[in-house]
Amino acid sequence: MTKLNLFAVIASLFFMISLVQAGSGNIKNDLSEVAANFEAHGLTKLCLANISNDATVRFKVHAVADAAVAYIRKTANPKLSDEQVVDVVNIALLNSIVYERGIDKRCANVTDGLIGQKRAPAPEATDIATVGRLSLQIGTTLECLVRKPTPIFPQLVQGLRNGLQGIVTDDDPSKTSMAIFATHLTTLSESYIKLVRNCF
Structure with missing residues (x-):
């Protein structure tokens, strides 16, 4: 299967699942889910980076990233509510x-x-490992921020909103989808770390 065909299949299923997936209506619970999903995403990415000497693995990981960027660009707009x-x-x-x-x-x-520390990724997969580490860090930080005695949900959602809009407007033709994620996950991670007080 070519990358274009694989992308088309994955992208179409992204949109189908988006029609039935909805939040709980409780912003704290939904942000906790975001944190858990970032952590799971990071661990999976780091695992795949560790077996990235396989070109087929890298090909498929990049196809998923392409589909995710396409989904975000299709659905994210400045008028979305916090829940959306x-x-x-x-x-x-x-x-x-x-x-x-x-x-x-x-x-x-x-x-x-510790999966990402077991073996260095192949040079061709450092971008995958970078996104994995960023996702894991965001998930860990967000999990702590959601549990703070005085929660700061508006700032947490604004960070996500800024990240989505950054992906939507990033039109650098030299960037892969993975590089786009690395850029805007870095910004999101830094914005969350600035909100941390006594989490760690």
């Missing part, structure tokens, strides 16, 4: 996790937080 912003992020993450876990059975259910 969280839904878009969760759908993009959940779909990516499902497809990436299916790429190789060794990464089907990763729970080891």
